[in-house]
Amino acid sequence: MAKTVKVGVIGAGGISGMHLGGYQNSPNAKVVAICDIDLDRAEKRAKEFNVPHAFDSVTKLLKLSEIDAVSICTPNYDHKRSTLKALAAGKHVLCEKPMAMNAREGQQMVDAARKARKLLQIGLNNRFGPDVQFAKKIIDEGKIGKPYYARSLSIRRRGVPSWGVFGQKKLQGGGPLIDIGVHSIDFTWFLMGCPRPVAVCGMTYETIGNTPGHVGQFGPWDYKTYDVEDFAVAMVRFANGATMMVESAFCANLPEDTFGCHVVGDKGGVGTGPLNVQLEIGGHLTDCTPARLPRGVKTHHVAVAAFVDSVAKGKPSLIPASEVIWVQKIIDGIYASSKARKEVRIK
Ligand SMILES: NC(=O)c1ccc[n+]([C@@H]2O[C@H](COP(=O)([O-])OP(=O)(O)OC[C@H]3O[C@@H](n4cnc5c(N)ncnc54)[C@H](O)[C@@H]3O)[C@@H](O)[C@H]2O)c1
Structure with a gap:
C-alpha cells in the first residue's frame, strides 16, 4: 500500500x-x-x-x-x-x-x-480537462497528422479579478498573459508536443483596466492600482517550424469570451473550449466532434x-517545472518583445 x-x-x-x-x-x-x-x-x-x-x-x-x-x-x-x-x-x-x-x-x-x-x-x-485529454489522445494517435500551427486564446472581455493583487505588476509579474494566458499557452503547447520555442514577436496594450467606469464580470476592480496589460497578442516560432498565435485579455472589445485553443495539423485539426474536431474523410473536411465527454471533472x-x-x-x-519553464520563457519573451518593439529570441 x-x-x-x-x-x-x-x-x-x-x-x-x-x-x-x-x-x-x-x-x-x-x-x-x-x-x-x-x-x-x-x-x-x-x-x-x-x-x-x-x-x-x-x-x-x-x-x-x-x-x-x-x-x-x-x-x-x-x-x-x-x-x-x-x-x-x-x-x-x-x-x-x-x-x-x-x-x-x-x-x-x-x-x-x-x-x-x-x-x-x-x-x-487545465491539461487534465476532458477536452484537452481527448485532443491529446487523438493527436498522439496521429489523427490530425503533424501539428504545424496553433491558436492559444484566453480572452475575458471585462474580466479583471476584483480580489487579490492580479492588477499589480510588481506582485504578479504581469496581467492576463501571466495569469490566464499561462494556462492556454501551456495546454496549447502541450497539445503541439512541447516543441522548443525559439522566437517571439508580441505586443501588449493598456487601454481600459486603469480607467474608471467599467462593468466587470467579477464586479468593480481597483483601477487606481491597475498597471498590467489589458491585452497581449503574439506569434511564437518553434524550432520544428511550427507557430502559435497567442491572444490573452482581461479587457478587450471583442465579441466573445474565449478560453481554449485550436491545433492544426496536415491531416486534421482539433480545438478545445469547447472541444471540436475536424478530419478529412473521403476528400471532405468533416466535423467529427464527439457527442459526449466526461462531465464535472475538477x-x-x-x-x-x-x-x-x-x-x-x-x-x-x-507537469514538471523543468518542462513548464519554457512556457514562462514564452511569456517573458512576449513582454520583452513588446517593450523592444521587435522579435526576440528565446533561449
Ligand atoms: N490553477 C488555477 O486555475 C488558479 C486559479 C486561481 C488562482 N491561481 C493561482 O493561485 C495563486 C493564489 O491565487 P488566489 O486567487 O488564491 O489569491 P488570493 O489573493 O485569494 O489568496 C492568496 C493568499 O495568500 C496569502 N499570502 C500572501 N503572501 C503570503 C505569504 N508570504 N505566506 C503565506 N500566505 C501568504 C494571502 O494572504 C492570501 O490569503 C496565484 O498565484 C494564482 O495565479 C491558480
Missing part, C-alpha cells in the same frame, strides 16, 4: 480551497497544516477542512517535520520564495501557476528542486491526485 503523504498548504485564499478539496479526495493524502500571513484566513480554512494546525508563517509550517509535501497557493511574488524554503526543508512542492514572476526565478526553482532531489510540479491543471483535484501519486510512489511529476 502506498504511504500517506502528509501535506502543508501555504496560502489560504481562493485557490487553496481547490487544493484542500483535492487532498481530501485523495485516499493517500492528509493535510496536516495550513498557513497564511492572515492568520484568521488560515484558521477559517483549517476549520472548514478539518486541518489540525494553522499558522501565520511559512517558516512555522515548515518546522513540522511530519510534512512530506506542500501546496503553494500564495500570489505570484511569493512562489519562488516559498518554493525555495520548502525545498530547503526537504519537502516536495506543488506550486500554483504561473511558476514564478519570470523565467529567471523559475530557473532558480528548477535548480533547487534538482539539488534537493524533490518533485516540483506546477499547477497547470481539474485541480486531478492535478492534486497526480502530485500525491508521484510523491507516494516516487514517480516523476506529470
Whole structure:
C-alpha cells in the first residue's frame, strides 16, 4: 500500500480551497497544516477542512517535520520564495501557476528542486480537462497528422479579478498573459508536443483596466492600482517550424469570451473550449466532434491526485517545472518583445 503523504498548504485564499478539496479526495493524502500571513484566513480554512494546525508563517509550517509535501497557493511574488524554503526543508512542492514572476526565478526553482532531489510540479491543471485529454489522445494517435500551427486564446472581455493583487505588476509579474494566458499557452503547447520555442514577436496594450467606469464580470476592480496589460497578442516560432498565435485579455472589445485553443495539423485539426474536431474523410473536411465527454471533472483535484501519486510512489511529476519553464520563457519573451518593439529570441 502506498504511504500517506502528509501535506502543508501555504496560502489560504481562493485557490487553496481547490487544493484542500483535492487532498481530501485523495485516499493517500492528509493535510496536516495550513498557513497564511492572515492568520484568521488560515484558521477559517483549517476549520472548514478539518486541518489540525494553522499558522501565520511559512517558516512555522515548515518546522513540522511530519510534512512530506506542500501546496503553494500564495500570489505570484511569493512562489519562488516559498518554493525555495520548502525545498530547503526537504519537502516536495506543488506550486500554483504561473511558476514564478519570470523565467529567471523559475530557473532558480528548477535548480533547487534538482539539488534537493524533490518533485516540483506546477499547477497547470487545465491539461487534465476532458477536452484537452481527448485532443491529446487523438493527436498522439496521429489523427490530425503533424501539428504545424496553433491558436492559444484566453480572452475575458471585462474580466479583471476584483480580489487579490492580479492588477499589480510588481506582485504578479504581469496581467492576463501571466495569469490566464499561462494556462492556454501551456495546454496549447502541450497539445503541439512541447516543441522548443525559439522566437517571439508580441505586443501588449493598456487601454481600459486603469480607467474608471467599467462593468466587470467579477464586479468593480481597483483601477487606481491597475498597471498590467489589458491585452497581449503574439506569434511564437518553434524550432520544428511550427507557430502559435497567442491572444490573452482581461479587457478587450471583442465579441466573445474565449478560453481554449485550436491545433492544426496536415491531416486534421482539433480545438478545445469547447472541444471540436475536424478530419478529412473521403476528400471532405468533416466535423467529427464527439457527442459526449466526461462531465464535472475538477481539474485541480486531478492535478492534486497526480502530485500525491508521484510523491507516494516516487514517480516523476506529470507537469514538471523543468518542462513548464519554457512556457514562462514564452511569456517573458512576449513582454520583452513588446517593450523592444521587435522579435526576440528565446533561449
Ligand atoms: N490553477 C488555477 O486555475 C488558479 C486559479 C486561481 C488562482 N491561481 C493561482 O493561485 C495563486 C493564489 O491565487 P488566489 O486567487 O488564491 O489569491 P488570493 O489573493 O485569494 O489568496 C492568496 C493568499 O495568500 C496569502 N499570502 C500572501 N503572501 C503570503 C505569504 N508570504 N505566506 C503565506 N500566505 C501568504 C494571502 O494572504 C492570501 O490569503 C496565484 O498565484 C494564482 O495565479 C491558480
